[in-house]
Amino acid sequence: MSGAPLLKVSGVIKRFGGVQALNGVGLDVMPGTVHGLIGPNGAGKTTFFNTITGLVTADQGHFELKGRRYRPTEVHRVARAGIARTFQNIRLFGDMSVLDNVRVGRHVRTQVGWWQALLRTPAFNREEAAITDAAMALLDFVGLTDQAHRMARTLSYGDQRRLEIARALATEPKLLALDEPAAGMNATEKVALRALIEKIRDQGRTVLLIEHDVKLVMGLCDRITVLDQGHVIADGLPAEVQNNDAVIEAYLGSAHRAYDTPHDSPDSGALEDPEEGVDDRDDGLSDLPDASDTPSAPR
Numbered sequence: 001m002s003g004a005p006l007l008k009v010s011g012v013i014k015r016f017g018g019v020q021a022l023n024g025v026g027l028d029v030m031p032g033t034v035h036g037l038i039g040p041n042g043a044g045k046t047t048f049f050n051t052i053t054g055l056v057t058a059d060q061g062h063f064e065l066k067g068r069r070y071r072p073t074e075v076h077r078v079a080r081a082g083i084a085r086t087f088q089n090i091r092l093f094g095d096m097s098v099l100d101n102v103r104v105g106r107h108v109r110t111q112v113g114w115w116q117a118l119l120r121t122p123a124f125n126r127e128e129a130a131i132t133d134a135a136m137a138l139l140d141f142v143g144l145t146d147q148a149h150r151m152a153r154t155l156s157y158g159d160q161r162r163l164e165i166a167r168a169l170a171t172e173p174k175l176l177a178l179d180e181p182a183a184g185m186n187a188t189e190k191v192a193l194r195a196l197i198e199k200i201r202d203q204g205r206t207v208l209l210i211e212h213d214v215k216l217v218m219g220l221c222d223r224i225t226v227l228d229q230g231h232v233i234a235d236g237l238p239a240e241v242q243n244n245d246a247v248i249e250a251y252l253g254s255a256h257r258a259y260d261t262p263h264d265s266p267d268s269g270a271l272e273d274p275e276e277g278v279d280d281r282d283d284g285l286s287d288l289p290d291a292s293d294t295p296s297a298p299r
Ligand SMILES: Nc1ncnc2c1ncn2[C@@H]1O[C@H](COP(=O)(O)OP(=O)(O)O)[C@@H](O)[C@H]1O
Pocket: 016, 019, 020, 021, 039, 040, 041, 042, 043, 044, 045, 046, 047, 048, 263, 264, 265, 266, 269
């Protein structure tokens, strides 16, 4: 594939005590593609997501977004830089409305200062109205308009996953990282999910997808990286990966184990020293284009 990658990651190492979760993992995600990240349970997929989104600090690693180096040490700054994600274990504000869950995502792009919020200035009110409109448009996009005023926790599992996607999209990400979005979905919901991810790609966004459903992954992804025990064991087109002996051995042959004990890493990683093991020559995330550089950001 030609052109420059949107996300370029190399040499990511992450150890949890005695567990070597990631051992030199890297991948290039091309813009406008759906890139699959697959592998058996415990391969390090979620940990990799956590390191690129600032939830867990990598011991080592090189991260570039749109050709600019970044240090994914703070979740909100990663969001402003253009990466959004969903979680293997759904994380919604269960007692808030569906609409408000999406509005929360939208606030990452808020322009007005806290003092304007406090004084409820016209600028603040205009922005709040715009946030509501944008959130409603996103609910329509994922097919949840009818559910807008329900409490998030009352939604079906499949709808909660779609709500998480809407909330992530509210930050206007260049890269949307989905951690097992089809887990727990029935066949009909999976078909709808596939169509939704294709729509997101058609908008020009880039999707990084962790998914166990081989049929979904092979049909949807432009390119696939396979992890096993913290190593990349294959990277290529779906057909190449599917016929790779190491992959068949490590993953496809053991797909029946895939839904055992889903594991999502706790937030505790975010409390680690952000400077630990990070190359001092790294630019901070602040060097990345900010919300103001995003053409579609609200004015
Ligand atoms: N916060 C954590 N603390 C300790 N061990 C962790 C943590 N997060 C992940 N691990 C371990 O790292 C390895 C990779 O896990 P994970 O990234 O969740 O794999 P996958 O998403 O591919 O199933 C596993 O052995 C897991 O137990």
